Amino acid sequence: MAKKKPVEADVSTEEKIKEAARKVFTQKGFAATRTRDIAEEAGLNLALLNYYFRSKQALFEIVMMEKLQQLFGNLYPILDEEITTLERKVEMVVHAYIELLSANPDLPLFVLSEIRADPERFGQRIQAGKILRDSYFIKQLRERRPDMHPIQFVMSIMGMTLFPFIGRPVLQAIGSLSAKEYQALMEERKTLIPKWIGAILKVK
Template identity: 50%
Template sequence: MMKKDKLVSNQDPSTEEKIKNAARKVFYQKGFAATRTRDIAQEAGINLALLNYYFRSKQKLFDIIMLETIQGFFQSMRAVFNDPQTSLEKKIEILVDRYIDLLVHEPEIPLFIMSEIRTDPQGLVEKMDIKNILLNSYLVKQYEEAAGTGKVASQNLLHFLMNLIGLMVFPFIASPLIKIIGAMDDEKFNVLMEERKKLIPVWIGAMFKKT
């Protein structure tokens, strides 16, 4: 096994990112369970010892990639949430569209989030900064204003968030069962998810009253 000082001398600034990009590709192709660290090393074009030096386990590498992916997504949505020119309904449409796209390309995310919620929910919220990004957003202000005028049926923001998150995430968590019941492969399942992009805003809209 190579010594640490020899590994350090062979490092270059892009190695860590190269490993993460390779891991992301292999995890997407094979899923977490079927992926071996050797597969990732081969995809990255490095030896296994170097991969183990940067990331001591497959689980640690997977957790880092998933967390960075989710952080990147919510950071990218910050501008949407805080756009005063976009209606609440339009914000919902954009969020649903982009989040379903993310889950189609990163289907392991829901299970990662569930695992983190069980083990360290406070740490997950702090790392992802979701509470700050969401609760201090213009989107929440719009919802509270809509609730105050009677446009929204529920005064409780949490009901809105639980409904929205559940409609987006649950199908991906239950995808193995849904595929069996619907006799569908991955491609057909993804088509079904594309349909939900249009349907979820309609269903969420049912929470809104006409003034």
């Protein structure tokens, strides 16, 4: 028969729903997302959402955990390398983030908004706290600049790297930049930010 294996059926219904949920939740946030939006985006019947995932909340939970992992999960392996230099780590982290966020520009605003909506729930679920605090990266920062709180540098690295994606509509308007021009600036920042962090680490 011709229709034995539907061409698109290689992606399971469950995965279609998750993929649609990733897209819609990330774009609009939990509160502004209607389960019907997700069903429509997936091209599926609304009831399937509850059939496979029980509730909007449960589906969101899954997506949110993925996104937390995506945004923070790859950080620790880089930052806790023992032999890699501080400078090299900054290069790697900044590069990795700009690559990631260029492909997922809504990620940081989504994650940080949802964390704000329920700080204790998600704030705790980031073990990143203890894990990062005891990392070699923090140790290296302390050695290099014992006079400064290491978080001051973390704030600046993350700020310089993430903010262009968080505030993109505003920044793009200020600069009257096309999407292509904006992306070019992001590429440039891959080397710019490490250089600047280097300068910051030196200055007293």
